[in-house]
Amino acid sequence: MFLHKSKRYTLHARLIGGQATRPGFTLVELLTVISIIGLLSSIATVSYDSTRAKTRDATRLANLDTVRKGLEFSVNDTGGYPADGVKGEGGVVLGGPGAHVLDSNGWTDAAEGDVYIQNLPKNPGPYGADYVYESLNNDGSPCDVGPCPSYRVSFFLETDFVGLSAGPQMQTPEGVQSPPPEVAASISSRATRAATVTIAAAAMPVINAVVEAKRVVLDNPVVETSAQVAVAPAGTVAVVAAAATAVPATQYGFYLYLFFTQPFLLLRRRGRRAETGVVYDAGTKLPVDLAIVRLVNAGNGRIVGTQVTDGGGRFMFLPPKGKYRIEVTKPGFVFPSKNLAGAVSDGNYQNLYFGADFTMSEKASVSPAVPVDAAEEAIPETGIIKNYLKNRTRSAIAFSGFGLAAFSFAAKPGIYLGSVLALHILLYFFFRRLAKRKNRGRFGVVSDEATRRPVGRAVVRLFSLPYHKLVATEVSDRRGRYYFLVGKNNYYVTVTHPGYWKTESYPLDLSNASKPEVIAANLAVRPVSLAPDAPTPA
Numbered sequence: 001m002f003l004h005k006s007k008r009y010t011l012h013a014r015l016i017g018g019q020a021t022r023p024g025f026t027l028v029e030l031l032t033v034i035s036i037i038g039l040l041s042s043i044a045t046v047s048y049d050s051t052r053a054k055t056r057d058a059t060r061l062a063n064l065d066t067v068r069k070g071l072e073f074s075v076n077d078t079g080g081y082p083a084d085g086v087k088g089e090g091g092v093v094l095g096g097p098g099a100h101v102l103d104s105n106g107w108t109d110a111a112e113g114d115v116y117i118q119n120l121p122k123n124p125g126p127y128g129a130d131y132v133y134e135s136l137n138n139d140g141s142p143c144d145v146g147p148c149p150s151y152r153v154s155f156f157l158e159t160d161f162v163g164l165s166a167g168p169q170m171q172t173p174e175g176v177q178s179p180p181p182e183v184a185a186s187i188s189s190r191a192t193r194a195a196t197v198t199i200a201a202a203a204m205p206v207i208n209a210v211v212e213a214k215r216v217v218l219d220n221p222v223v224e225t226s227a228q229v230a231v232a233p234a235g236t237v238a239v240v241a242a243a244a245t246a247v248p249a250t251q252y253g254f255y256l257y258l259f260f261t262q263p264f265l266l267l268r269r270r271g272r273r274a275e276t277g278v279v280y281d282a283g284t285k286l287p288v289d290l291a292i293v294r295l296v297n298a299g300n301g302r303i304v305g306t307q308v309t310d311g312g313g314r315f316m317f318l319p320p321k322g323k324y325r326i327e328v329t330k331p332g333f334v335f336p337s338k339n340l341a342g343a344v345s346d347g348n349y350q351n352l353y354f355g356a357d358f359t360m361s362e363k364a365s366v367s368p369a370v371p372v373d374a375a376e377e378a379i380p381e382t383g384i385i386k387n388y389l390k391n392r393t394r395s396a397i398a399f400s401g402f403g404l405a406a407f408s409f410a411a412k413p414g415i416y417l418g419s420v421l422a423l424h425i426l427l428y429f430f431f432r433r434l435a436k437r438k439n440r441g442r443f444g445v446v447s448d449e450a451t452r453r454p455v456g457r458a459v460v461r462l463f464s465l466p467y468h469k470l471v472a473t474e475v476s477d478r479r480g481r482y483y484f485l486v487g488k489n490n491y492y493v494t495v496t497h498p499g500y501w502k503t504e505s506y507p508l509d510l511s512n513a514s515k516p517e518v519i520a521a522n523l524a525v526r527p528v529s530l531a532p533d534a535p536t537p538a
Contacts (some may be wrong), residue, residue, distance in 0.1 A: 053158040056124045060155055061162070063121035063131070064171045067094065067153055070102050070117035071173075077114060080147020081173075082106035084135045087144050091134035094153070095122035099133070106146060107133070127386070129156040129168075129190035154183060156191040182528050185498040192457070192498065195386045275365040276314040278349070279328055282337045282371035283464045283471035285347060285487030286516055287313025291330035295366065298323040298357040317366040325357045328370055337371040339469055346371060347488050374471055384459050384473060443481035444520035446495055450527055454480030458497040462519065465490040465507060484519040486510065491519060500525040501532055 071081055084092045085107060092099045092107055100120055104113035111118065123130050135148040143149070153171040160166050168187035170179040179187065279291045291309045295317045296302070304324065307315040328335040336354040343352055346369070353368035360366070446458040456478040462471045471491070474482040484493075493505040503525045510517055526532065 050159075053127070054161060056128065057157050057159055057161040059124045060128065060157065061164075061176075063124075064153060064155060064176070066117065066121060067102075067131070067133075068171060071151065073116045074102065074104070075147075077104060078147045080149060081135055081151045083144060083146035083148055084133055084151075086134075086142075088142055090142075091132040091154075094120045094131040094133055096130070123155065123194075125194065127156075127158055127191065127195055129154070129187050129194060131155050132190075152179070152183075154179060154187045156187050181501075185500075185528060189498040192385050195389060275367045276316045277326075277353075277367045277370060278313045279309050279315065279330070279370045279372060280313050280349060281333070281374060281471075281487075282339050282346070283374050283469055283489075284485070285349075285489050286485065287311070288330055288333065288372060289313055291315075291328055291333070291372070293370075294327045295319060296325050296327055298325050318363060319360055319366065320363050321360055323357055323359050324366070325355060326353060326366070326368070326370065327355070328372060330372065332375050333372040334375050335370070335372045337373045339373050339467065340371050384475060385457055442518045442520045443483045445522050446476045446480040446482065446497075447522065447524050448500075448527065449524040450530065452524075454478070455497055455500070455525055456480055458482075458495050458500075458525065460523075461494045461496075462486070463492055463494070465492065482520075485516055486519055487516055488513045493519065493521065493523065495523050495525050497525060500527055 074082060082102070083106060084090075085098065086092060094107075098109060099107040100109050101107070101111045101115060102117040102120060103111050103115045107120075121131070132154045134152050134154070135143040135146060136150040136152060137143045138149050140150075150173060155169055155171070157164055157166050157169055164176060165178075168179050168184040168191075169176055170183065170187075178184070277293070279288045279293065280286060281288055287309070289309050289311045291313070293307045293309060293315045295304045295306075297304050299322070304319055305317050307317065309315050340346055340352065341354060344350075346352060349369040349371070351368050353370045446455045446460065447453060448455055454476075456476055458476040458480070460474045460476060460482045462473070462484045463469060464471050471486075472484055474484065476482045484491075488510060490511055491508045493508070495503040503523055505521055505523060508519060508521075
C-alpha cells in the first residue's frame, strides 16, 4: 500500500508542478552525441572533398583546352608557338607574373596587338600544380627564340578522370599525354608543395586558437565558464574526429559502443586458448588484432555472437548445433580473401575459411584460420604523400586536444572537467590502439645515393611473392626511416620519390621465419640527374 501511494504522489507532483523529475543527460550520453556529430561532419567532408576534387580536374581540362585553342590561333598568325621567355630548362607559370595574356607578342601582362587569350587561367587550388608552359623544338629540347615548333603545358590531376590517370600530365600539340620521368618528377614536386602549403594553412586556425588561449588569464570568470561549456567538449570532438578518421564510418559506431560498454574486451590481451580461430593477413602472414568477428545463423541471418580478436588474432565461439557462417570486418582489410581463394592451407595456417556456410553437429568450438587481404591501393605517390600529410595534421590536431582539455581543467578544476580530461585521454589512446601499428624499434633508412643524406617522404611499398601483390605502403619520415612487420613469406620493397629513379630491393626470403620479422633494409635512391647505369659517386 505504501509503494502504491508513493507512486501516485510522484505522478501527482509531476502533473501539478509542471516540471519533470527526469535527470539530465549523463556525460557519456553528451560525449556520444558530440562524437556522432563530429563523425557525421567528417563523413560529409570526405564526400564533399572527393566531389570538389573531380570538379577541379574538370576545370583543369577545360582550362588546358582554352590554352590549346589560343595557341593554335597564335600559330595561324605567327607560324609557330610563342617562346616561354626562360633561357634553357624551365618555363613560365600561366596566370603568373609576365603571363596574364596571350597575344601576338607572346606571353605578356598587358594586351597589345591581336589578343588570343585575355585572362590566362590558373590552377584551381588548393591542390594540383601550377600550369607551366615550356616552348620546345621538335626534338624536345628548349626553344628560347620564337616562333617555336612545339610546346608542352604541364599540370596535375587529383583523380582518375575521363580516361586520364591521376598524377602528372602534359598538354602538347598532339593532345594530353603522360610526361617523361624527369618532367613528371617536377610536376609531382610542385603538387606536393602545394598540398603542404594548403594543409599547413588549414592547421593555422587551430594553432592560433591555442596561442590565444595561452594568452588569456586562467582565473577570468568568463574563461572558467567557457572552459566548462565549450573548450572541453570542443577538445573531445577534436580528438574523436581526428583520431577516428582511420576507422570507417560503418565500424566507428560499433567500436565506440564497445568503448563505453566493453572497453576491456578491446584492450585486454587474452591468454592462449585451445581450439581458437585466428584472423590473419594473407600478405604478411601476421595475426590481425581488433578485427570484429561475427557468428551468424545461416538460416535467419541473425548474429549469434560477436568477438574482437586479441593480440594474436584469436577468437572463439561455442555455438549449439546448427548452420552458421562467419563474417569478419577490420579497417584496411577485405574479407573473404581473394588472394588465397580455394586454398586449404597456407604455411602454418590450416583449415582456411572463406565465408561459406558450415554445420555444427554438436556444441563445439569454431576454430578456422581466416585470411583477409590488405586493402592496399596502387595510388600515385602524390596521393600517398597527401594522405600522409593529412594524417600527420589530424594527429597533431588530436594531440592538441590534450592542451585544450588541460586548459579547461586548469581554468576551473573540478570533477566534471577532470572527468572530461580523463575521458579525452582514454578516447585518444583508444583510437590510436585501433589505428596505429606496433613499433618494434627497428627502422630502415632511405638515403640519397650521391650525398648519403636521408630522404624524407619517400613512398616505400612492400610486395609479396610470387604474385607481386602490394601488401603495405609506408612513407619515410624526415630522417628517412621506415619499417614493415611481416611473417613467413617472400617479399621485395620498392622506393619512389620525385627527383629520384625508382629503386627495387632484391627478393627477401623469409620463408623459414619462425616468428614475425622486421623488414628494415637501408635503401639508397639515385637522383635523376645521374644516369641509371652510371658508377656510384665516391
